[in-house]
Amino acid sequence: MIYLDHNATTPLDPQALEAMLPWLRERWGNPSSPHRFGHDARAAVEAARQRIAGSVGCQPSELVFCSSGTESDNLALRGAARALRHRGDHIVTTAIEHHAVLHTCRALAREGFRVTFLPVDPDGVVDLDALQASLGPETILVSVMHANNDTGVVQPVEEVAALARERGVTFHTDAVQSAGKLAVRPGELGADLVTFSAHKLYGPKGVTPLTPVTTGGAHERGLRAGTENVAGIVGFAEAAARAFDGLAAECPRVGALRDRLEEQVLATVPGVRVNGAAATRVPNTSSLSFQGIDGESIVLGLDVRGFCASTGSACSTGDPEPSHVLLAMGLSAREAQGSIRLSLGRATREEDVEATVAALAETVRQLRRVSSVRDGAE
Amino acid sequence: MANAQDDTRPASGSSTGPVLFYNETVIEHFMNPRNVGELPEADTDGFGLVGDPSCGDQMKLWIAVREGRIVKIAFNSSGCPGAIATSSKLTALAEGISAEEARRITDDDVIEALGGIPEKKKHCSLLGVRALQAAVDDWEGRRAAKAARA
Numbered sequence: 001m002i003y004l005d006h007n008a009t010t011p012l013d014p015q016a017l018e019a020m021l022p023w024l025r026e027r028w029g030n031p032s033s034p035h036r037f038g039h040d041a042r043a044a045v046e047a048a049r050q051r052i053a054g055s056v057g058c059q060p061s062e063l064v065f066c067s068s069g070t071e072s073d074n075l076a077l078r079g080a081a082r083a084l085r086h087r088g089d090h091i092v093t094t095a096i097e098h099h100a101v102l103h104t105c106r107a108l109a110r111e112g113f114r115v116t117f118l119p120v121d122p123d124g125v126v127d128l129d130a131l132q133a134s135l136g137p138e139t140i141l142v143s144v145m146h147a148n149n150d151t152g153v154v155q156p157v158e159e160v161a162a163l164a165r166e167r168g169v170t171f172h173t174d175a176v177q178s179a180g181k182l183a184v185r186p187g188e189l190g191a192d193l194v195t196f197s198a199h200k201l202y203g204p205k206g207v208t209p210l211t212p213v214t215t216g217g218a219h220e221r222g223l224r225a226g227t228e229n230v231a232g233i234v235g236f237a238e239a240a241a242r243a244f245d246g247l248a249a250e251c252p253r254v255g256a257l258r259d260r261l262e263e264q265v266l267a268t269v270p271g272v273r274v275n276g277a278a279a280t281r282v283p284n285t286s287s288l289s290f291q292g293i294d295g296e297s298i299v300l301g302l303d304v305r306g307f308c309a310s311t312g313s314a315c316s317t318g319d320p321e322p323s324h325v326l327l328a329m330g331l332s333a334r335e336a337q338g339s340i341r342l343s344l345g346r347a348t349r350e351e352d353v354e355a356t357v358a359a360l361a362e363t364v365r366q367l368r369r370v371s372s373v374r375d376g377a378e
Numbered sequence: 379m380a381n382a383q384d385d386t387r388p389a390s391g392s393s394t395g396p397v398l399f400y401n402e403t404v405i406e407h408f409m410n411p412r413n414v415g416e417l418p419e420a421d422t423d424g425f426g427l428v429g430d431p432s433c434g435d436q437m438k439l440w441i442a443v444r445e446g447r448i449v450k451i452a453f454n455s456s457g458c459p460g461a462i463a464t465s466s467k468l469t470a471l472a473e474g475i476s477a478e479e480a481r482r483i484t485d486d487d488v489i490e491a492l493g494g495i496p497e498k499k500k501h502c503s504l505l506g507v508r509a510l511q512a513a514v515d516d517w518e519g520r521r522a523a524k525a526a527r528a
Binding site for chain 2: 292293294296297300301303304337366367369370371372373
């Protein structure tokens, strides 16, 4: 089995698992308990908090541990919007955000906020001029993702952060797909609120910090109730340290494999396009559109052959709607429907690339025989 | 990290391994669909085209009818696995039976013959059923036109 869906989730780093086990087996105390078991767990959470802050480039007190990227995005957007309601009612985001942000913004619109969804160019990059033009005196919050989950296209968040800062507007970025994939540390993006997730960087599921850089002094007790996921937080600290330490070597390695994969697909399979190819992308992600066939059929054909790919973000798999990200980039519904996402990772090797290209070429040939599309032309 | 790589590769082939979304029969029809292709114009007694070509989910179906029976059937589908597998099964069910009986095949008949498909994929089977009904209608129309000319 060759796993090429690392944007959905990553395997748990074996050292992170080792670090977690004592906190599940013997040291299972509640960090809020007033005895040695509690103190032990509290000390572990705080040590992990220090370590994660060091890895991602923020202050330990700025980290709020949530359960998922979706929860973190919700807390950031609903929290900031409601807290700043007295200053204005306008929120700016993009058409290509993850559903966790898009749907939250739509919910806020139903509460009476005005929301602007910024367009992107054909390469999937947000239009900074449109962003600038959208900012008004009533704008209180901007949310622009760092790297897109479907295409891997990196957004100019440093520029967005500067524009927001000039105007005194709070800026949130969903960095779930970039944290641990790009050399830049989430805490150094210039955003006021950053969402990133443990299970996308070889940590456990169920731990997703939000770093509220401007709300200083805030912590889970103030922002998020519930007993801390001690083992998860400890595992995240280990995984994050290893992911960020390994970036300098891993980024170019995975990037070279992804580039080779795309070159070989383009050379072998007719009627295919690489989405966002001209933009800066995270090095592990490839979004491919195949003419005349269905993305879900390609994914199943690959699955049967032993390759795990995706039609797009995992939360919309099985959803008959084509990717809103590809539609926003100007692809037709038909082109978007014929798209798959391959996301490489730490376990991906050179020989996996050759095998993937062969399986993909065979799958596409098989499906085009059924659809009567040959050589990318009907 | 070399050892870690091996440890983190997903297991495969074990009985406790991940299962696919579709049952084995559906996957078999998806991988080896029956009656794929198109009939030449001279052999075609009925043709049906359904679906929205703009969204990519398009279905074409041809039938050849002798003495009221479907003797040849062929289809093209650019759709999802559910559409391909149900169309394949549908053509297998329709081949050799009378065109009138074929028109009465429902999407539930096809789903049952495949041993079920996931709930949210059930609508996919409608495409083939509707294409077959359209092809039978077309055959009847051509027959009526021929009778009127005679």
